[in-house]
Amino acid sequence: MCAETGAPFPPSLPTLQQLNPAHARLCLGVERFCRQELALAPGSRLVLALSGGADSTALALLMHLLAPRLKLPLFALCVDHQLRPESAEDARHVEALCRRLGIPCRVRRQDVAACAKAWGCGLEDAGRRVRYALLEEERQAGNADWIVLGHHAGDLAEDVLLRLTRGAGWPGLAGMAAKDERRRVLRPLLFTDPEALRGLLRTRGIVWREDASNQDRTFRRNRLRLEVLPLLRRENPALDRSIVTLHQLGEMDGDFWEKLLDAALGAHPWQEVESDDGPGLLLPRALLAALHPAARLRLYVRALRALGETSGAQGQARGATLLALDEALGQGRGNTRFQLPGGMEATLRRGSITFKKSIHSPRSRARPAPVTPSTSKP
Amino acid sequence: MCAETGAPFPPSLPTLQQLNPAHARLCLGVERFCRQELALAPGSRLVLALSGGADSTALALLMHLLAPRLKLPLFALCVDHQLRPESAEDARHVEALCRRLGIPCRVRRQDVAACAKAWGCGLEDAGRRVRYALLEEERQAGNADWIVLGHHAGDLAEDVLLRLTRGAGWPGLAGMAAKDERRRVLRPLLFTDPEALRGLLRTRGIVWREDASNQDRTFRRNRLRLEVLPLLRRENPALDRSIVTLHQLGEMDGDFWEKLLDAALGAHPWQEVESDDGPGLLLPRALLAALHPAARLRLYVRALRALGETSGAQGQARGATLLALDEALGQGRGNTRFQLPGGMEATLRRGSITFKKSIHSPRSRARPAPVTPSTSKP
Numbered sequence: 001m002c003a004e005t006g007a008p009f010p011p012s013l014p015t016l017q018q019l020n021p022a023h024a025r026l027c028l029g030v031e032r033f034c035r036q037e038l039a040l041a042p043g044s045r046l047v048l049a050l051s052g053g054a055d056s057t058a059l060a061l062l063m064h065l066l067a068p069r070l071k072l073p074l075f076a077l078c079v080d081h082q083l084r085p086e087s088a089e090d091a092r093h094v095e096a097l098c099r100r101l102g103i104p105c106r107v108r109r110q111d112v113a114a115c116a117k118a119w120g121c122g123l124e125d126a127g128r129r130v131r132y133a134l135l136e137e138e139r140q141a142g143n144a145d146w147i148v149l150g151h152h153a154g155d156l157a158e159d160v161l162l163r164l165t166r167g168a169g170w171p172g173l174a175g176m177a178a179k180d181e182r183r184r185v186l187r188p189l190l191f192t193d194p195e196a197l198r199g200l201l202r203t204r205g206i207v208w209r210e211d212a213s214n215q216d217r218t219f220r221r222n223r224l225r226l227e228v229l230p231l232l233r234r235e236n237p238a239l240d241r242s243i244v245t246l247h248q249l250g251e252m253d254g255d256f257w258e259k260l261l262d263a264a265l266g267a268h269p270w271q272e273v274e275s276d277d278g279p280g281l282l283l284p285r286a287l288l289a290a291l292h293p294a295a296r297l298r299l300y301v302r303a304l305r306a307l308g309e310t311s312g313a314q315g316q317a318r319g320a321t322l323l324a325l326d327e328a329l330g331q332g333r334g335n336t337r338f339q340l341p342g343g344m345e346a347t348l349r350r351g352s353i354t355f356k357k358s359i360h361s362p363r364s365r366a367r368p369a370p371v372t373p374s375t376s377k378p
Numbered sequence: 379m380c381a382e383t384g385a386p387f388p389p390s391l392p393t394l395q396q397l398n399p400a401h402a403r404l405c406l407g408v409e410r411f412c413r414q415e416l417a418l419a420p421g422s423r424l425v426l427a428l429s430g431g432a433d434s435t436a437l438a439l440l441m442h443l444l445a446p447r448l449k450l451p452l453f454a455l456c457v458d459h460q461l462r463p464e465s466a467e468d469a470r471h472v473e474a475l476c477r478r479l480g481i482p483c484r485v486r487r488q489d490v491a492a493c494a495k496a497w498g499c500g501l502e503d504a505g506r507r508v509r510y511a512l513l514e515e516e517r518q519a520g521n522a523d524w525i526v527l528g529h530h531a532g533d534l535a536e537d538v539l540l541r542l543t544r545g546a547g548w549p550g551l552a553g554m555a556a557k558d559e560r561r562r563v564l565r566p567l568l569f570t571d572p573e574a575l576r577g578l579l580r581t582r583g584i585v586w587r588e589d590a591s592n593q594d595r596t597f598r599r600n601r602l603r604l605e606v607l608p609l610l611r612r613e614n615p616a617l618d619r620s621i622v623t624l625h626q627l628g629e630m631d632g633d634f635w636e637k638l639l640d641a642a643l644g645a646h647p648w649q650e651v652e653s654d655d656g657p658g659l660l661l662p663r664a665l666l667a668a669l670h671p672a673a674r675l676r677l678y679v680r681a682l683r684a685l686g687e688t689s690g691a692q693g694q695a696r697g698a699t700l701l702a703l704d705e706a707l708g709q710g711r712g713n714t715r716f717q718l719p720g721g722m723e724a725t726l727r728r729g730s731i732t733f734k735k736s737i738h739s740p741r742s743r744a745r746p747a748p749v750t751p752s753t754s755k756p
Contacts, residue, residue: 161610164538165610165614167617167619169623169624170549170551170624170627170628173624224613228610232606235598235601236544239543239545242545245547245701246547246548248701249547249672249697249701252672252675256671292633294634297627
């Protein structure tokens with residue numbers, strides 16, 4: 001299905017001054033978010049991730065309007081997943097949009113279905129991995145600072161529900177980051193109501209392309225968005241706002257735990273250790289003994305991430321295992337090994353804990369092949 | 379509907395030794411929970427809250443089996459809400475059960491519908507208030523230590539979802555406490571699978587009464603349990619286990635924040651202040667300046683609770699307002715007043731904050747009448 005009708009774009013694109021008061025407020029709200037929450041420095045080079053859908057079309061328009069005010073050089077990448085017959089058409093739509101907005105745009109194609117098959121994972125997972133890998137390649141090739149994604153408050157609510165379902169801990173439960181330094185990702189629309197974005201596009205006569213796969217209930221994310229979230233919003237029409245508040249508390253807590261662990265590790269550093277199985281991290285007894293259990297749990301997660309563990313669908317199993325590990329530490333148990341999801345393990349020995357990749361896990365051997373996509377610049 | 383058939387109880391009640399291995403494990407798991415998580419001291423006097431439903435019937439049986447091992451004197455209270463024609467029959471069922479188990483039991487009747495009308499609140503809310511008030515009266519009259527409730531892991535999942543919907547913060551989002559010192563409440567079955575409880579009752583031929591109002595979708599809690607939770611469990615059949623893990627993390631974090639605030643308040647105490655509007659709490663500048671924003675947010679909640687604010691359905695509005703208050707503090711704003719839900723207000727002045735009951739709120743004037751129930755001991 002495609003919402004596109006007649007001429008792809010209205011005769012003239014709006015300036016910020018031509019927006020009605022509600023849309024000007026929306027635009028200035030995003031500007032404030034970029035300045036305050038994201039602390040986006042003037043001159044930052046941004047790669048916009050555009051799909052042709054409503055969210056990324058609104059992202060392109062808003063960043064186009066704000067770029068002169070925030071002094072942001074913009075580039076765009078459209079990744080054609082080749083999963084739907086109309087995907088090439090979507091990419092051409094993005095190119096046309098970017099021409100109108102004066103944003104340099106590249107399209108890169110990747111057979112995501114083939115990747116999913118080769119990697120033994122689902123289409124959603126493969127699509128996400130391909131997309132992020134290509135965006136990161138584009139960011140580095142263009143010497144850009146940030147990848148910019150169009151996720152909004154509806155996506156945030158969906159993500160929190162998905163994380164609750166998967167068994168995430170806290171503050172991970174508070175949803176995707178607005179600013180992810182490690183992955184160089186920004187989400188300037190994360191607190192914005194999606195209906196307001198569509199309203200802006202409609203009012204300005206800017207069309208977008210509907211991705212039929214967003215209605216496909218074989219994907220968990222779609223089932224949560226289409227079946228569960230409406231039931232929760234019926235109970236609380238302000239659900240998305242309250243999840244934004246929860247997210248802000250999560251960001252605060254994340255910052256708190258990072259700083260607390262920085263200080264603890266400054267006093268008692270962890271030690272990098274090498275074994276036949278590869279690198280590991282030893283958390284010394286003095287470090288562990290100095291921390292409250294709640295802080296130790298976050299230390300374990302930090303160590304696992306430093307070793308390359310990606311928190312995925314296994315949050316639940318990891319959380320329960322980390323609690324069991326910490327309980328064993330508290331009981332003074334010795335020489336105990338814990339298998340963790342994501343191909344990791346922890347060994348408890350005389351009050352210290354060593355994390356490393358597990359030689360017992362199939363995941364530590366079978367890795368996805370690197371992405372080597374074809375590239376086009378039509 | 380009533381599951382009761384024929385003789386109300388089997389000819390002989392089981393002893394712990396007569397249980398099959400799975401049910402013995404269930405029983406010993408509850409014992410371990412009582413000893414470790416609840417740190418239940420031998421000799422503690424317990425008032426069991428019994429309704430005649432499956433959960434509280436299983437609670438009565440399990441506590442009866444564990445009482446000799448844990449040296450726990452047991453008493454029971456059944457509150458007849460008089461909302462359904464069969465409620466008197468439910469109460470008689472509880473009395474018969476308690477006679478068989480050798481647990482002294484009282485029944486107290488209260489016209490909850492009339493209370494709801496008088497207090498201007500919903501039936502669910504009125505029922506909960508009446509129940510807790512009568513249980514607390516019974517606890518004090520019997521010189522008991524704890525009120526014991528039959529909430530299980532399914533109720534915990536339901537409560538977490540309810541709190542997410544209402545906009546709770548963290549660690550409140552992690553659900554009802556297993557041990558609530560302030561309200562003197564214990565929930566020994568909180569990590570137990572409800573199906574295991576029903577299985578125990580069925581195997582031993584112990585009947586329970588079904589409360590038809592549990593199917594009534596005019597209550598939000600029932601809608602979440604009957605409509606939303608099954609959809610989430612379809613995505614993750616281990617959802618309830620992962621929510622137990624989330625709850626454990628929440629308990630840890632709650633303990634962490636309590637201790638951190640104890641230490642901060644030890645160094646820079648808050649000050650009780652009196653005004654024409656009643657008592658308030660002044661958080662001095664030195665206290666606020668010494669804390670990370672994440673800790674200040676918890677300090678605000680602690681101050682509000684100390685002033686008698688009950689965190690209820692307004693979590694969302696409170697969270698957003700507390701974030702705005704803290705942002706204003708960070709910006710050095712002076713003489714700003716924030717209205718909070720629950721009839722409270724906060725005033726920011728020269729880097730300090732005073733919380734007190736708001737004279738502008740209707741809720742500070744209109745209070746529910748005290749509960750004065752009729753009592754029977756048939």
